Amino acid sequence: MPQFILLLRDERRPGSGFSPEEMQKLIQKYGDWRRSKAIGGQKLTDGEGRVLRKQNGKPSVMDGPFAEAKEVMGGFFVIEAANFDEAVETAKTCPHMEFGSIEVRQIQPT
């Protein structure tokens, strides 16, 4: 079965202004989703990433968020789906859609 990686970017941090009860419910929602849909996933550390590129023969390193100025990568999930459309449909059901964007990429089958 083809595998896909879902890259989760946060536009707004879930949490600030949330009550303990709401946080618990949200974690439960992610947990339910992950258990039924994902085969893996990992949180990425907070803070900006870096992009390396060769410029004038030397590697140059760029800091920062790269897609939208405000977006920060929060983490990723790995899912299995028959095809790209199905992967997108699954991604649409992820609770993260309330808090930011999801980029779907297919992992090249070996």
Next chain:
Amino acid sequence: MNDSALAVDHLFRHQSGRMVSTLTRIFGPRRLDLAEEVVQDALLKALELWPFEGIPANPSAWLIQVAKNRALDVIRREASLAQKIPDVARAFPDHAMPDSLHDFDDDQLSMMFLCCHPSLAGELRVALTLKTVAGFSVREIARAFLVEEATIAQRLVRGKRQIREQRIDFEMPAGPGLRPRLDSVLEVLYLLFNEGYSAHEGESLLRADLCDEAIRLAGLLCSHPVSDLPKTHALLALLLLQASRLPARVNAEGDLYLLRDQDRSLWDRALIAEGLSQLDLSGEGDELSSYHLQAGIAAQHALASSYDATDWEDITEQYDQLYQIDPSPIIALNRAIALSRWKGPEAGLAVLSQIEHHPALAHYHLLPATLGELFSELGQKEKAAQYYNSALDCVCTEPERRLLQRRLSENIY
């Protein structure tokens, strides 16, 4: 990874209340904000990690560990708190098994005594208790009480300021100081419960949470030697017995059912049994509080097989005693209702005619509503309709309004 661990209802809310209480003891009541901030940070960290990594085997221990580290960070940052490091280490032991942490319970009780201090205004006590001990957010409190968020936020700010200015201590009161302090805590729990129990519309889940919290905190009081007094058991008995009827009180459409019309098979028998055993425990000592009497009345209802088979004589007598303690026209009204079930509608009307024009009842919908019922029972439909109309002119909740309209339409011909 064990996601079922979070199936524990309200784990975050309760753990938040426990940790805020303990940190308030360590930092001091003047730094209540700081305690809340540390706990909020720990919960937020869980919210960031757990969606990806799953829930740790012991989520409470995880939260405690993170809050501890955060508290140590804060202390290292602030010279004035420097000597508190051993306190944090003691209060938040590594690999904590939360159920064995009795200190947390003690701290929560002290926190309740702090939030319900008699020198704070009543509305501040309720807001502070819900926010800090029960782990509600400003928005949740506002929704439950149907007031603006800004109002609740203001109350919390004022409450914390008064705690600072009046230098209220974080302590478990003892000796002669205990009684008035405990009375104030019981009163707040009673108010919390009634707010949840009242027939407001919307946010019904939150309102049920208020009842649950009041019961949980009353249980906590009962289980501690300092606050384990007959009166505390009487309050808990009252709350449990009232809560037992909640499932029969409102249907799925939000329509209200009065005691007479409730399906008694929906009453929660486990809560009734627990309430009755608490009522037994409340019998020691010689103090007869209003909670004793109210619980006694609730117990009569719980034990009756039907509305008609209820021991209305005993209930009328308990209302008599209640009126001795608290001679309010509302109690007189309730007594008149019980009397009318015992001796008939005329007897009820005779008593009501004495309080009908009491200024405190001028806008109270249940007075004309009761008069409407009694006249309706006597077949005097026109008079009944008149009173139902005046009841509808008063402020009441939406489910109550619908009920009154139903009654009104039954009495128009």
